[in-house]
Amino acid sequence: MSEAPRSPLITLNAVEGQTPKAVAAVKPQLQAPAPAGPEGRSRLPQPQTRLPMPSTHLPLPTRNGASKRKQDFTPDVQQTVGGKKRKADAMRGAPPPKMPNIVRRTASATTRPGTRTAATAKPAVGRPPAASRAGASRGAAAAKTGARTVTTRGSASKPAVSKAGGMTRSNSGSTIPKGAPVKKRPAWDLKGRIEDMEKTMRSMQSEKEAITQQKEEITQHSDNIQQDLLTLQRENTTLRQRVNEAEVTLRDLQSKNRNMEDDLERVNRQKKAVERERDDLESDLQTSRKECQGLKGTIAQQAAAQEGIKAELQLRNSQIETTNIALQAEKGAVASLQAELAEARDKIAALDRQLQQAETDRRVLHNTIQELKGNIRVFARLRPLLSPDGNAANDGLDDIPHFDWHDGNILELDRAMDGDPNETMSGFKRTESQKIEFSFDRVFAPSSSQGEVFEEISQLVQSALDGYKVCIFAYGQTGSGKTHTMEGNLEQGPEQRGMIPRAVEQVFRTAERLRGKGWEYKISASFLEIYNESLRDLLDSKSDKKMDIKMKDNRGSKDNKTNDVHVTNQVVVDVNSEDEVYPLLKKANKHRAVAATKCNDRSSRSHSVFQLRIKGQNSLTSESCAGMLNLVDLAGSEQVKKSGSQGKQLQEAQSINKSLSNLSLVITALSNKEPHIPYRNSKLTYLLQNSLGGNSKTLMFVNVSPQEEHLVETVNSLRFATTVNQCNIGTAQKKVK
């Protein structure tokens, strides 16, 4: 039942009085861990901050009565008290410095004024103050536990023996020698008792002196400790400063270290790049070496080849010398040949000139033939058979029953056809094997394209630009293809365009080409129709103004010495390109009078006359010309009886036939060179009088229908065309000033 807290042992700190306080004040500083740097605990060696203490295991009474070992509170402080030597002694197991032993009674220690002990300063909980246990209880406690002693290290386990004379204390408070029998003095032995008390007094006196001396030693020791403590605090401060400096240095070093690590990393990267570059260069070097080896081989080969070439060169040089000699000889021959060549070239040039002259002569002859022929030509064009939808059948275009054509200008009509053999055809009685042959300037097969047809008339168009009056008209029965030939179909693409749009294109293209030769042309267009012998302007259908044909007497004027035909109130449009003409053609086409007849759903019942007036002026040669291109789509020439026309349509048909008869009469009169040409018998001949005659070039298309039921009318048309073709209407004259 040893109760450590109740142990009377007093710790050195408690005995030293104020020492524990000082130590406690110092302890937090000494024992506090060094402030951690930014990176935690500093790695620098920690300064020795604890005082050296003698090795002791004396229990220390605490406030709650629990004991605590002394070294738990001041282990190292005591070690530093005596300096390094003491510490070294302690480590060698040498005895600690001599400390005064204290042997006293607890009661006297606690009750003595001015002597504060741990027991009085911090009494154990539940334990009465020492002062209250004075008197009789003191003696009882002493008897129970033996002599209570306060000892320092090394004596705790020893029995409590007083070193001050080896005395024990009796119950009566007297000090009795150890081992001596206690002699109880009788009550009456006052003297003895006084002696005992004096002895006791002396003993206590000597004890007091020992304690006083011990106190002084302790005070001295405490002062030393204070000194050491101050020194340690200064050292501690110095060390802290050094620690701070070291930490700053450490941070700098760490920063530098990071920088150096970055540098190192960068250098490593550069090193790797350089290594890669080096590898590449080594690889290139290897390649170059190989190439070099190859080149060396090649150089060696070439050197060998060079030697061969040199030898060959020498051989060639000698050959060249030989050749040069031969060349000199050849040069003489070449010179003579060149002379011959020049002579031959002169001959060729002379022949060219003769050829050009021959071409000119040929043209003149051709023109002479045309003139002899009468300047009126007739082309026959046979229309293909049409499919039910009105378009030309694709297959067998030229497979037309009863018709045959050959040599480009012969058209044969087989009269051995089914039907009544007694039926007459144009007054001729038909026989079974009869064939009628017609000869024209040109016969176009059904398969002939618009382009092929235009090619044949393009020279006439050129004549209009050269200052001739040109008249091209299409004649034929209804549905034979007159409108198709003259206008074509503007909507079905360029291939289907007829003579009028193609002639317009050629006029403008040629005019543009001749611009380079100084020619400037002014071109104007008009489009009218003759319907029932009255004129209608196809470019101004809304106008009700009466149109009349007038002759303009220009014979007195400088510019024009002939009569010009002039139509009053007619719209004449100046045009600068074919694109300006196309809208006029479409407009006119809309306005054409169309009447339904039994023969053709789109039968045109009027003559349409498109006129292009072309005036040219040459700024280089001061020449001028005035040509005119008349493109006429005549009305159908069917028999009135057969077409079944009645009323208005009958009147239209009669009017048409009358004008066509007059055309025939005019041409016949021109051919016969009659003094009077009946131009004024019809509006058509009156309008075209300057283009039908000696000063004009005339071309007539006779359009032929392939249909069997139209054969009679076809023969009539072909006979009329033959008559026209045989006419000699005089020599065309160019209207040039």
Ligand SMILES: Nc1ncnc2c1ncn2[C@@H]1O[C@H](COP(=O)(O)OP(=O)(O)OP(=O)(O)O)[C@@H](O)[C@H]1O
């Ligand atoms: N060479 C041809 N090739 C293809 N189709 C043609 C040819 N000639 C005429 N045709 C077609 O025949 C039909 C009648 O032709 P077009 O209208 O030209 O006859 P026309 O003689 O002008 O008749 P009209 O006197 O009544 O005006 C039209 O559908 C036309 O397209």
